[in-house]
Amino acid sequence: MAASDRTVLQFGPSSAVTSNITAKVHPLVIFNISDCYVRRPDQAERVIGTLLGSVLPDGTVDIRNSYVVPHNEFSDQVALDIEYHHTMLKSHLKVNPQEVIVGWFSTGLGVTGGSALIHEFYCREVPNPVHLTVDTGFRNGEGTVKAYVSVNLSLGDRQLAAQFQEIPLDLRMIEAERVGFDILKSTSVDKLPSDLEGMEVLMERLLTLINDIYKYVDDTVEGHAVPDNSVGRILSETVASLPKLSPPAFDKLVNDSLQDQLLLLYLSSITRTQLSLAEKLNTAAQMP
């Protein structure tokens, strides 16, 4: 064969679209999937469902919500309850019309043959669906969460197959951080922490961090630790970012703020007194 007639099987990203896609998962999705997995019917090995979310302007797929879809899997056939899928989609769209289908999920490590069929179905609903796998079996000793998109393998002009290609997944759980990982991690928490307890923990943590930095700086100055330029630069930026106020100005600022707060405290105590007086009028006053 002449060299010019050779065709090459192309792997890897052939289009700019697939090479730039990243996915971002919100913690609610993981919670949903685990809950559905725990509640699955006895004969099902894995659960499958739809992912909802949106595509951000920079190309990231933001996966915000999910719901499970009942399905049946035989040796090489898959039956998906399409009507259920559409009903749930309609209901979810009623609440939040911005959350549209962005892909589908399944539990279990790796991608199976049945997945290709399901992926084809979702390709008909959305142009480029993302496939999320959540390993609930913890097969590698850790719960792996991976995201894939399908890439077409082509030989010259002919489409051969579709390949599941992994895309980078952003698993930063900012909302979970807001709630507090200690609440979400343990199997039972007896009481939601109050404001003051949270402040206490926070202050302790801050103090530990500051102590660590202090120790590091001391060690570096004395020569015990290896100096790292980037860390030093970050430290000097942090210290320089404190606003430059003269001590009297700073004093005044702090005092003013403190005075405002004390006044508010005083006002709220007066209001409470007023409330108890009002209560007397309401119930204790008697008719002649």
Added chain:
Amino acid sequence: MARSFLQVAAAEEVAPPLRVVQIEGLVMLKIIKHCKEFSPALVTGQLLGLDVGSVLEVTNCFPFPIQEEDEEIEADGANYQLEMMRCLREVNVDNNTVGWYQSTMLGCFQTAELIETFLNYQENIRRCVCIIYDPSRSNQGALAFKALKLSDSFMDLYRSNNFTGEKLREKNLSWVDIFEEIPVKVSNSALISAFMTELEPDTPVTQRDYDRLQLSSSPFLERNMEFLIECMDDLSVEQQKVRASFSSIFYIHDPFCKLGFVVIFRDENKARKAAGEEPLPEEDPSNPIFKPIPEPPRLESFLIANRIANYCNQINGYVANLRSHIECIWPCV
């Protein structure tokens, strides 16, 4: 004394009092997501779960779409609810309604509508709770979840629709007794706990800490004060009504006032006789001066008192937080 099976079966079940509400982490995240997405609009949703002994378990929830006040759309809302519950039933989610959740803005949720909704739910479900989530307070770093239910004594009184001072004194009911706050417990399945343990980032400082350490307090405090002042105005209006009713009744029954009226009437009758008209009866009960203004119901003032107490608590808590911040900064100067 041993009871026969028939006696035990015939005896009515006495429900143990509700001691704690157990929420799953999943429900908390769902509520937070829904309320945050639509804030500052107020949203509601349904809670699903199980009623077990003295614990009310909330295992799942779904949001309600925002409805306009329209007759046709009400049927849509009921359809949506039925469809969601049917779909969730198919995937083995607990299908019992145990209450509802709603978001609030800085804690002004104690309204008459809340009480009405409670009574509506109470007709069908033996035990229901309302979970209130405050997204604006959660931006400050606190987790503002509250589980509420109406106290039984208040419900009886409300049904009899009698809110005068005497009835309230009889039952010894004051404004703190309307709502009962139930402690909230969080539970998670083992699988999700394993996932979260693994996905937890290694950073020592989390987003919540950044929220908590914010020093700009004015917007939050200002809004709190605004709402507080409005509530105080409303309270004074209510108190005026009560005072007006008291004083009108006083004037009717007080003998000196009565004498005063009688003298006025006698004078007027003399004038009329002189003019040749019929004399007016001296004690005419249908004369509007003599009609006492009925005592106004106290429900609204109780609710306002609840709201005021809430705002005061929030201000106190927030100021305490700020003071601890400032105590930390001060020694560094």
